[in-house]
Amino acid sequence: MIAKGWGAATDRGRLRKVNEDRFIASPPVFVVADGMGGHAAGDLASQLAIDEFGSMAGVDHVTVSDTMLAVDRANETILAESSKDSARLGMGTTITGIVTVVAAGSEHWLVFNVGDSRVYRVMDGRIEQITTDHSEAEEMVAAGKITREASRQYHRRNVVTRSLGTDPAPTADSWVFPPELGDRFLVCSDGLTLELAESAIHELAANVDDPQDLADQLVARAVSAGGRDNVTVVVVDGERAASTDEPEVDTTPRPLVQENAI
Ligand code: MN
Helix, strand or coil, X not given: CCCCEEEEEEECCCCCCCCCEEEEEECCEEEEEEEECCCCHHHHHHHHHHHHHHCCCCCCCCCHHHHHHHHHHHHHHHHHHHCCCHHHCCXXXXXXXXXXXXXXXXXXXXXXXXXXXXXXEEECCEEEECCCCCEHHHHHHHCCCCCHHHHCCCCCCCCEXXXXXXXXXXXXXXXXXXXXXXXXXXXXXXXXXXXXXXHHHHHHHHHCCCHHHHHHHHHHHHHHCCCCCCEEEEEEECCCCCCCCCCCCCCCCCCCCCCCCC
């Protein structure tokens, strides 16, 4: 298992009456869902999506297609539940996460995204956003109409261009890549990035060693900085430092096997 440590925290924030964010942090799945829709529908949508991933928790051999299937199933479940009650009409959720999958015979990270929650990779000396937001604000940035910094306070910041609970089903973005020493990932709802600049997020992520402690501190900072939205952070660590009892790489020359020998 390439996930070696993890932690998670969530908070309703200071302005919202309900926390419509949900998460799961249970290997091999680390997922955040940010629900939308009034009358307790947003938290139902995000809960339904997370429940779909709950069935993958504790499973040893998860694949990319298992994960994508869970996204599709979550979309179908949300659609089916929303048709049962007019108060749930239009309920939906973002879904964003990192899963350890077996690809080409070995463990890899799979990052996937629908909506405007994010996955960040914390690297040596920098933080890198892996996901691309599916939001009107991101489209405005891409079109050069507003700056990335201004997009954090964009007045229609809440408008997402892809979400679960839609027909036709949204296409999830996905990235598959091998583990590297020092891997640290943050999965977060937009309530974090609304309040904290990436530089502030990076500063904490680079200095707080314990993943649960980091998740708690990031959420607390976002709430004290304004807490205008629900805020959720899941931290996932791979192998954090070179292990001393690692077996030496075997460099013994092997006899050459001549192929096509006649
Ligand atoms: Mn949000």
